Amino acid sequence: MGAVLESTAMIDSFITRATAVSAQVERAANRELALEMVLRILQNEGVDDKPHCGATWAACEMVGPADQAKLQGSVRGLSFNVTRELAADAKVGISQMDYALANTGTLVQAADEIDKRLVSTLPPLHIALVSTAAVLPDLPAFIQRVDPRKSAYLAFITGPSRTADIERVLTIGVHGPARLIIILVDDVEVAA
């Protein structure tokens, strides 16, 4: 019970912190509902196979081959075959993150595969899936679990891209995405 309470507080803290840095946080009770949620977002955003309207999804554990086929059948313009060109032209990029840090609202990913970085950097909207079970309290907790010698590119994302370089006015979306939607997915096992 104690652990459950602790993790509830951590998840609440994550949601508060991520929201405070302009991320939109949603929560899905399971994987299937999370995928439905993504689908709805893609439809609402007008994802299509016309130029500049695509969505590109980096391979991830939460989506198996059957899911891919089903999702592609439902949304035209969605591709699981990430290329620089597709990602640069896409409206939405989707990826799964490995961890979330509660005290800063941060997502972390072992992003050695370039696809993961392309979809989370180039399109104006990034949808990030992360397992609720992967929420860690903070950076020290993360450091204990990860060895940078095993992952050559550890990517931390905290909210959308931002700048205050002109007159210190906070402006969202300079080189990276202007919007970040995080979907916390319950009931998903996390790889050790």
Added chain:
Amino acid sequence: MKAEFKQSILDALANPNLTGALGNFSVAYRAGRAKAYEGIDFEALRDEIATVKSSAASHFDELAEQFTRAAEARGTKVFRTSDPAAVRDYVLALAKERGVKRIVKSKSMATEEIHLNKHLQDAGMEVQETDLGEWIIQLAGQTPSHMVMPAIHMTKEEVTTVFNTKVEDGQKPDIPKLVKFARGKLRPMFLAADMGISGANIAVAETGSIVIVTNEGNARLVSTLPKIHVAIVGLEKLIEEFKDIVPILTALPRSATAQLLTSYVSIISGPVPNTDGSPKELHIVLMDNRRNEMAHDPRFKQALQCIRCASCLNVCPVFRLVGGHVFGKVYTGGIGTILTAWFNALKESDEIQSLCIQCGNCKDVCPGKIDIPDLILELRRRLAVEQGLPVIQKAIFSVVNNRRLFHTMMRAASIGQIPFAKDGFIRHLPMFLSNMTEGRSLPAIAAVPFRDRIKEIKQPKCAEKAAFYGGCLIDFAYPEMGEAVVKVLNKAGIEVIFPEGQTCCGAPARYSGAYEVAAQNGSDNIKALLAEDVKYVVSACPTCTVALKHDFAAHLEAVGRTDELPAAKELAAKTWDFSTLASMLLEQGRLKLKKGIEPTQFSYHDSCHFKRTLHADQTPRNIMKQAGHELVEMDECDMCCGMGGSYTIKMPEISAPILQRKLQNIEKTGVPLLLTDCPGCTMQIGGGLDKRGSKIKVEHTAQRLAECIE
């Protein structure tokens, strides 16, 4: 000071866009930083950072080797050199060999330091800065005016003009649209680039990793899209273990931009695949450029604890007036002054170091725990040794060290000014002295100095004795402060003597870098103050108190007069600032506060040395609250008043606007009384209020307390 430098100061001060932007930022930063650090033990955090970085600086060579081994084991190429020219040549040769034409860069101060862009551009490469601020200044042909916000000196209108003239006409001064324009223009350049160049915020020896911290996401693109990534890393970025990144990543975003974490942090530990499956070519250049030499300098080694957050710029009362194009070269502000002296040359720091008012704000917020003001003084000292002191300054020291002569001259000048003196103030001085009364009246010089007035005070016979150290201002301008001290201590059963042999506290010499003179001042004062057996040595001037408690020993040690150190320590041990002593006497019941004092609203101005060296800032507030007075805090109560000892004479143009801001903050409180523990601040603020025709009274805590005790 060269006329050119003086003019650059005047130009900056006359630029309302600059002073407005920096002034507003300093207010927002103060609040934002405090919020970002909520729930964090800052002192413990910076101790940790200082330990990690200092330990790394103790063995850069080993760490660089360890880093190289770890990184090369996974396919990174590491190039290590002490020579900036070799860095430039390495990058250019690599670019040529790989047929590179287009380069995108994310923010890197190390590349600014060695002017890498120019070198590559001269060889025909297209080099594109991609950090928005860096891009703007690149287009404008300027250097960064701030280490974190390179274009903070420009308004949106100025940025619009730069975009319209250098990129594409038709832009409007609308910030979100300007940002969108930049995104649109830079995106194709990222996609087309053959090489990405970045800096790094941390380099981990244990794992061969570099850590890059950004908000815009440009470093992610620079390290992802081109097939070659070159990171230029100063040796001081090295740390030993991977876990050591935690304190740095905790402090850096909070101190730099008041964020809990930046939007992006990338930890790169080796080449990763490109889109075509080929491995990225990753080069890391470890650049020395005198960092190792700095690590072997016992005084300056601590400057390598810097994590480049620029908080020393953000809290500096001078930086917010003149900005980084005056206060700095490539690196700006307090730490920039120190880095300029090392990475460029000592003499290049000569003018910029003179801007430091020694208020100590930066020292309090530095997450690397660097005593920046002290290192700037050390630069000043080394410059004085290298270049010698100006003749006029030497002449001044010979006068101020002779107290009788100094008073006679001051008094003569004062009498000469009788036509200008009214109500105890001098409001105008002729000719070259006129700067001194610009925006501030000066106190008239007392006809009889305190050293003579104290002889007329009838003191009771007491069991305990205190030696009073007057300092120039109480002795010559504010003897009434000295009389208040005597009155209070007498009531506690302490007789006050004034040792005649006391002389200048050495601060003028210290702050000019003349340590031999300062050490001699210390030596003379130690002899005078220890001549008679007293229980306490009391001063009512924080600068003097700091001299007695800390600086005498430091100066004697610095010039090798170590045989005098025991006496210096003996004096330091019995030295008290007035308020701390009075507070103790109140606690002991030896002083009693009057009952039924009519409550007065007051505000309190923190003198720099009193708060940041003596840490006694709450003591006078508490005494006055106990006495029944009501404290109304002003904005920026602990911001320097612009006096800074002789700073106000050397840099009157800067001192005056610092004072004006202080006066506005005081007036906003609406109180009739301002208290402070410093006669220098009293002179500056009291004179400023008088010049504005304000009725707010300025008193030393001792004066008010003398009225409040039974």
